[in-house]
Amino acid sequence: MKKTISMLLAALMLFSLAACGGDKPGASNAPGQGGDGGKYLNVMLSTNVMSLDTNLATDGDSFEVIADCIDGLMQMDADGAAVPAIAEKYDLSDDGLTYTFHLRDAKWANGDPVTANDFVFAWRLGAKTNTEYNYMFCDGVGNVKNADAIAAGEAEPETLGISAPDDKTVVVELTAPVSYFPSLMYFPAFYPINEKFYSGLEAGTYGTSPETYLSNGAFVLESYTPGTASLSLKKNDTYWDAGRVKLAGINYQVVGSSDNALTAFKSNTLDLVTINGSQVASAEEDSALSSKLKVTGAGYMWYLTFSQTDKNAQGGMLANANLRLAISNAIDRESLVDNYVMDGSLATYTAVPPQFAASATSGEDFSADQKKFADYCSFDVAKAQGYLETAKSELGVDSFEFTVIYGNNEGDEVAKVAQAIKSQVEENLPGVTLNLQPMTKAERLDKMQNDNYDVALTRWGPDYADPMTYMGMWVTNNANNYGFWSNAEYDQIIKDCTTGAYVSDYDARWAALYEGEELVMKEAVIAPLYTKSNANLIADGVSGIEFHPVALNRVYKSVTLG
DSSP states (O other): OHHHHHHHHTTOSOOOOOOOOBOSTTOOSSSOOOTTSOOEEEEEESSOOOOSOTTTOOSHHHHHHHHHHOOOSEEEOTTSOEEESSEEEEEEOTTSOEEEEEEOSOBOTTSOBOOHHHHHHHHHHHTSTTOTTGGGGSTTTTOBTTHHHHHTTSSOGGGSSEEEEETTEEEEEBSSOOTTHHHHTTSGGGOOOOHHHHHTSOTTOTTSSGGGOOOOSSEEEEEEOTTOSEEEEEEOTTOTTGGGOOOSEEEEEEOOOHHHHHHHHHTTSOSEEEEOTHHHHHHHHOTTTGGGEEEEEEEEEEEEEEOOSTTSHHHHGGGOHHHHHHHHHTOOHHHHIIIIIOSSOEEOOSSSOSSSOBOTTTOOBTTOOTTTTTTTSSOOHHHHHHHHHHHHHHHTOSOEEEEEEEETTSOHHHHHHHHHHHHHHHHHSTTEEEEEEEEOHHHHHHHHHTTOOSEEEEEEOOSSSSTHHHHGGGSTTOTTOTTOOOOHHHHHHHHHHHTSTTTTOHHHHHHHHHHHHHHHHHTTSEEEEEEEEEEEEEOTTEEOOEEOSSSOSEEOTTOEEO
8 A cells, every 4th residue: 555655646746636526515426417507516624614714714624715715816826836816917126025916806795896905904904913823924924014013012003014005006015025925925814805894794703604704716605604514615606717617616524534534435425535544545445446546745744842831741841852852753753654644644854844845946845855854853762762861860850741632623543643652652762651632623722822731743734835834933932833942043043034144045045944944853842743645535527626735735716527
């Protein structure tokens, strides 16, 4: 099976896929016409959609549905490049600091025109201090003028570097050039919101039902209740590019286990599912399924993060780098992907995962060399035990007991991986005990954000195709720096790469990012585990699904059904 998965990975990113579509919501996926003369595609989600509010959503499944319904200034083409969406074109000033986006004629689903103010309004909301993704506007990522001061509560959102000189023009001012800025524009944090519609809703209800959500994209919300296991979308006939959209709609269904996903696919209940573990081998060996199995890069890196404050973990024992290094080097990552995940995922030994960020000058994958930090991250029991003995001496204790939290609704392989890590660490590091605590993803995130944990099994997906989408997390006081690690040298490197000395020197910036990554690995800020692939089963009859490892994993705008 491993050999077959490797062959599948050779065709990893972009290709046309086949599936057959169902009718209106609630119907099976037997071929047929819906009441509007079209077909619905029936798609599996791994977790419940957490939020359809671009300023509250934090997970990939929510972002996928949002992107089905909302267009930003730019969108992804089949190769993942940024191409026009609501912005028909843009101009960039000679100094790289001012983008001027010129909007096409587009409408919201209620008939209102999409205007430049819709972007101004939404960005000002997103830049506030109480939004999860406000850092995307700030120095180090978007570099939008005044975003840092707004996020810190030191300036009003109205001072953000975005303006609307007229209804069809959006002007964005940056503090430093950002080479990947157009690609940021297809990430949901930068999507527009109709101010009049939003302001007319009861506070906190935006995006909680079809009546409280307004689309300008390919689909509109047809049925949705937060926290439930299903939702449906239907084609938006007022979409500016409606001629491209052939689907009548999409039915989403949350399926929490690979067993259930395989059963749903075999019974023609779902057209597109992801499977893992032994179900992948089962599909490979089934002649009726093997031709429908396609492996695609999902981009997400799973890793362990450690709380380094004295609030947790035996009074802050995990602040000791040697203890973290011991745990990291005691884990057999190849065993994790071969025996528990089993879907083509890649064992990962770097803080920035492979296969998503390539140098603009050399084309080389930033993390192609997975052995570059072997001194700090490998499966080496003797090394791990050496780190542990040093940690014992430094801390003056002989035993450690920590709790590992993980999501019990994030795919059934996650629980298997957690158990395997517990077994490996306890076997390879005598005196270390890991207690497992499953919980919902929402509970896990809450505990991590509020520093109420010891060790967490978590993941991060790249929001844009640059190493900074990972490395920005470990800057002091970043909202996603769940270990609360702080290193002045690292902070300076990131500053130099985003707003300072290397911002216009691409090769120097790339080299400095390597140095920063080495600091993260040397101190075992995280223990990288594996980079996720998706083993997809797709029913016969569909072409045009686009799969991406960055920002939006699946796009359906060009899907056609046979």
